[in-house]
Amino acid sequence: MTFLNYVLSGISLGSIYAIIALGYTMVYGIAKMLNFAHGDVIMVGAYICFFAVTRYSLPPLVGVLAAMAVCTVLGILVERFAYKPLRTAPSLAVLITAIGVSYFLQNGAQLLWTPNPKVFSSVVGTGRLALFGGQLTVSYVTITTIVSCIVIMIALTWFTGNTKMGKAMRACSEDKGAAQLMGINVNSTISVTFAIGSALAAIAGVLLCSAYPTLVPTTGSMPGIKAFTAAVFGGIGSIPGAFLGGLLLGVIEIFAKAYISTQLSDAVVFAVLIVVLLVKPAGLLGKQVSEKV
């Protein structure tokens, strides 16, 4: 049963990584940029939900919606003012700008909300569900996290496969120039991608802080890096890849903590990533593009 418990907490952590990684991978697929500020959007989402629930005593669901709304606007604003002017710039310049945005969000949060840690109260309560006559207990947070991740995954797959905007996204990620010639508004498609990614980041932030309740301005950076790793692990640019990569990364991390060493768990996670990339250089589900000479 302990094994099953580890698997469940691994999947739960992995679901959070997967939701964050979806944001990374969608933005990468379309804008071809590593959005390092994504992790800090998570933090902003968590803070908004925290204040909505504790200071204005709104119901948790409203808190989550508020966090999603604020992060969506934030994502669109960041894209409009920092990334859009650099659409034709070399990718390193965009990367450094993203890092600048990340510093900006972290330090802005530090000024607005002080660096003192906030204790985040879980949005779904701290109850636990007992299974198999109490042999296996699962917290509501774990269940909510896993269910949200699955719902988000199904919704995104449907969205990119069946809606007009989703098809526009896929077209842009294949070939921006051709998409534009076919009458797709590339700029608004990219904005929508950022909006969706940021809204997902808000959900991830709330779920992350429900499971690990300390909230500081740098809360988002390490999960951000891990989720970025997860996105690459699954094959960056691929939505099922981000889902798979996130889940695997979460499970590996919890198993490494349980069976190898708590302190070295990060090292184990990254070592697995390296081995996978050496065997499959484009990630688990990434497209291997052969070079034309």
Next chain:
Amino acid sequence: MKNKSLNRNARKNFVTYGLVIAAYAILQTMSATGSMSSSLKGMLVPICAYVVMAVSLNLTVGVLGELSLGHAGFMSVGAFTGVTAAMSLQNIVPSPILRLLIGMVTGAVFAAFAGVLIGIPVLRLKGDYLAIVTLAFGEIIKSIINNLYVGVDENGLQLSLLTNKMALADGGKIIINGPMGITTIEKLSTFTVGFLLVMLTLFIVFNLVNSRSGRAIMAIRDNRIAAESVGVNVVKYRLMAFVTSAALAGAAGTLFAMNYSTIIANKFDFNTSILVLVFVVLGGLGNMLGSIIAAAALTILPEALRQFADYRMLIYAIVLILVMLITNNPVLKGYMDIIKGKLTGRAKKPEGPAPEGGAGNGK
């Protein structure tokens, strides 16, 4: 034509050497005559270390053309091995300057070794995948050093991982104490040694870039397939650039660590790698002088913004974003060129393709 461009390169390199020497002379005089604030004085060695880091990362990013997000990992390896060497030789080698040099050489050798270990798998990958693997290696190095215990007694060095299992003889001492890092470093680093390391780094990098190997490295950067087809050994030259860069970062790490009394592995994390990358990109890819100026200016900037207290890192972030926008957005760049043209009183020549992949921004 080729000859002319070579001469221009040589001239540019001499300008760089000259400016570094001039900066050293001015700063040294200022510090000797006491007309320098103590906070700036304390930053001289870190500035040198960051300059070496930036120039060496520029070799990977600008000359080799691969994005590395784990450069601080090599700095960490250099810092911890170098300080361990210098501290364990305390009773054998009396001269502090010699101990520092031995430390720096040890740091460089170990970092180069780490560079080979990491470079062989990493350099098989490309682009963003390579970047993420360097990031992963940086994090692994941090995790391992955070759990490493090293001690020294009369029988030599002792190592243990995860928990402190060392049985040190009497008179032995712990050097690396896991997450506490090294706590009793003698401050051996001086500005002069830092300056010499900067000069040595420039000498190595300039000579590498202007050699046959350097041209091979740049050929690989510009078109790997074409380079391979004319018989350039891609693996060898990529590894050469990567390992040189790692070794220099290791020496810089030792210099940096020996300037403080304590050093922990978390100091050399992802953020430090990013910091150095920011120096390189702001200074211009492949432009060593740019890296030096960016490293020095951005190390001093947060200090200079101290009067803004809480807002200084926010201002730093805004400055960073604005500089990137101004130097890379076509519209803003156009305005800048007009302003520059008015200031210098002549129209700017139309820009051709950059000769050595140097972005040459902000000049």
